[in-house]
Amino acid sequence: MVAATLMVLLGTLVMMWVGLGEQARWVASVFAFVVALQLGWGMAKDIAKGHWGIDILAFTAILATVFVGEYVAALIICLMVSGGEALEDYAQVRATKSLSELLERVPTRAHLVDGAGNLIEVKVVDLVPGNVVMVRPGEILPVDGVLLDAEAAFDESSMTGESLPVHKVAGEQLMSGAVNGTHAIELRANATAADSQYSRIVELVREAAASRAPVVRLADRYAVPFTLLAYAIAGAAWWASGDPVRFAEVLVVATPCPLLIAAPVAFMGGMSRAAKAGVIVKDGGTLEKLAAVKSVAFDKTGTLTRGTPVLRAIKPVDGLSEDDLLRMVASAEQYSSHVLAASIVAAARERSLRIPQAHDASEEATNGVSALVEGHRVLVGKPSWVASLVPKVVRYPLAPGESSVYVAIDGRFAGVVVLADELRLDAMQTVEELRSMGIVEMLVLTGDQRATAEHVAAEVGLDRVEAECLPQDKVTFVQGMAHRPVMMVGDGVNDAPVLAAADVGIAMGARGSTAASQSADVVIMTEHISRVAHSVRIGKDTVRIALQSIWLGIIISVMLMLVAATGVLPAIAGALSQEVVDLVAILSALRALKGTRQRGAGNEAAPLEASLVT
Template identity: 75%
Template sequence: MVSLIKRYPVVAATLLVLLGTMIVLGMGLGLPARGIASAYALGIAVKLGWNMVTDITRGHWGIDVLAFSAILATVLVGEYIAALIICLMVSGGAALEDYAQVRATKSLSSLLERVPVWAHRVDETGTLHDVQVAELAVGDTVMVRPGEILPVDGVLLDAEGSFDESSLTGESMPVNKVVGQTLLSGAVNGARAINLRASATAANSQYSRIVELVRDAAASRAPVVRLADRYAIPFTALSYAIAGCAWWASGDPVRFAEVLVVATPCPLLIAAPVAFLAGMSRGARTGLIVKDGGTLERLASVQSVAFDKTGTLTQGVPRLRSIQPVEGFEEDRLLSLVAAAEQYSSHVLAASIVAAANARALPIAPVRDASEVATHGVSALVGEFRVAVGKPAWIRTQVDDVETYELSSGESSVYVAVDGHFAGVLVLADELRSDAAATLGQLRAMGINEVFMLTGDQQATADHIATELGLSQVRAECLPEDKVNFVRGLKRRPVMMVGDGVNDAPVLAAAEVGVAMGARGSTAATQSADVVIMTERLSQAANAVRIGKDTLRIARQSIWVGIVLSVLLMLVAAGGVLPAIIGALTQELVDLITIFNALRALKGTRRFDVLPRPRTNEQNVTA
């Protein structure tokens, strides 16, 4: 209670004065009661008027002028109890707005409150040292106790662990990890202490990136607030016209005050910003960071969407699609030998091959005498076998009996020789994201039919992916500037661009709404974007549009609810059947209705907000 009084002192003082006035009035002391109430109400009016004049001198014509006029009018006609209720309405409206903002930004602020400060670093002797998270360096070994938040991104050193990533991805189920897998800062460790090797500093880790984005989002001011301000002049003029007509028709100045009491526009000022803050919070709850409220308004009216291919529509990492051994070799045996030879390679395909072997729980033998020929392949002694893995042309220089394997569009191959004989081919491909097709379907369901794919890949590869997705509008072999020019040339606007890489940063900035796949995307793309998807769910791009549409609809609805209810009450008051005290209490109810209507933006349609968890790398590996 004390904290509430300190947080909202004007509300507390108004309630105290109102109570005191009622007590004095009950004692039959009408004149002192009127003096106390009128003096306090005029003090509030002076403060309100000063703020109003200051705003007007800055070029901002607000609608607090009605509240100021209503307080003066009720004091002058002797409706001092109504004047106190208006004061309570104005101060209470600000308190309600503060409460609503706290609720609406709960998901955002919880991220900031959970930022780790201390970490347990393990030195070479195994001794623990509590250090500030900012002191951790790449390569440090960090111990995380049960229930603690992972302070930095890293790699799991223990055999296994369980982690709650709900604050990062929106996934409610714990995620199991095994040795060597990536851990994200901000996740909560399970019931067993684990050790990780830091792969990034605290400043460059996933959680810090989220926190920075959240701070930007929380500090933004939505354009729809200015939209509410634009109603100020016509709404004020209408209110004075109704009040003036009521005074003229009745000849009673009290009627003027009664109309202005219910014209107090608190709902108009409060509901719109609450709706936008709620919309941003709704996104943050599912790992979707919207950087400002203006982005939500643009998302609501998106007409065209363009997607990058690699790493956006596709996984961005080659996956093993098939194994083609020669006669005498089994698939698992060939994969085991190749993974052993590739485990020390830096080639992009090597990690995928090793991951495929791990997914099948195949033994990966230690190697001797390993050497890599840059851009060609690797040769290693695996047990008693000399294994060569690489491009077809290079393998042909090692053996004579190489058989050619025909690839489909989008596929890559690794040829294998064992002890001087051709052993087979491993075929890899950059697979589509499991939710790519569903994402396009959701966008079309929302009326967005202009959907494009932009890629720097060859036309044949782009066409193959487009065919799988049912996309007919493809632009291939694009340089970054080509993507920018294409987006700028689109006629149906606003345009939303979805990408993940450094080369996507310019086009993300050029589009009205840039959406970055931030889970593995580049920092440049994240900084250029207006929306950052902090998970591996491409379907969050469609969810962003859905949240924008819902939020803008609810914000506008809340504005009109406030206007319509206020106008209806003004007309009733003009007829002389709504005393000033009752009118003031009724307007307080209107405040509550519009605020709680705006808070509906916190809740979304479940089928868009909560989507199936993407398949893991291991689940995507097929033979």
């Protein structure tokens, strides 16, 4: 459309120069009239849907300039409308660069290591859990897996926003989408490509890129007043001068391209900025909600806390050493699916203890594990379960946030292993930043016991605690909160309903459940809960910049209308000046790519010392 308009405009000018003024007028007028019809048809369809947009000004300006004989100005308006659309497309491509880069980097081929050690190139979609895959230096990891080499470094910046290389050792989990370092490595796949982390992110990005920014909601607040003001000034100029050309001259500079362009460019820029920080915002409307959030509800385990208990104390009895007790417990716990089991095994390995093979292992659901370790019958589980099977079990007092497993060996009480869940390093800082941005109320919603929840809330500075909640209880609490919009932050499957019910749902997706990520509006792909505050900051920056850009365009346009009303701004000059207004509005909106840097906003670094839930 831009090329066609330019050709007609140049042709018209050439015809005028060679003395074919009448022919030039007809060519330009017919072309402008056709463009006006196309614009009017789209406008009519929008009006039929109940959407009163601001294209009516451009439509009127083209017709007015044609009817008063300002056909060159009419062509410039056509160029402005088509050029504005082209500029918008360019700006959106620029703004969505970070989103599109994720889509473009999706690996399609992988190097499979067969049983004989040979490399076979296969499609990534054909990989299955258990396959050994070789990844060359600089290649993208095609699936989630476990590192088989002794150590390696990976660039996870495109996934998590973490700028420094991440070092891994043998046995650690690898995230698909990360870029391998300087040495070839092998990994054992533990998921298919479709179920891997990178595919989940790509799917979220596709949703984000396909979503429609809230341009209608934002721009239409000003559309009708701006249109009426433009008609009023143009009508007054016509009435005062008695010249219909004056009406056309005012409408030429009133063409509202800044209102149409500024909002979508700013919102796409905000989504791109979030993606760079490892935050996937699923649609532009979510940014507008983030900017207005008044209340925040947090899940506890896996959200405010890491969700991975660490060893706090070992209390052996009957002359056992701490290492001996931990070694026996770790051996039995290798066969448990309980969340504490993995932490105990990890703690034994950190102490470089030899974990013996267990035999005749069985697990009693929700209670504990029984196993034969080096000829000894070992029971590990809840205190009530162990006490029901052996005599003289001594209860160990726990501080809030601590958990324990009780141990019996050969029918005798052997001791207690105490673990505690750590607060996320940046949880307190996140709460402080949210308060500084005007959040009125913050609380914790958890299924955990009240004493532990109240301790966590006091540690990070939350206002209220709702403990021992079932998933439906969380939904009820969020729906009943007075200060709205309400943002919910969670990570588990049990958080999926409340994330969907909240005005804005944020999922801690780095290790959270797929169900939580799918039901949330925002997915944080890192372990930093500070990204929650960063998301709110991005929302506020984006809406502020969008409004500033819209008002900048309105103010300049009104000033030009008042000048045009005096008759000193010819229609052609006015049309050209509007191109400058469009460019100014776009450049202003593109500031959303960077936002404003404020102290603590989007801080990538975490505090050096962990705060334990004690």
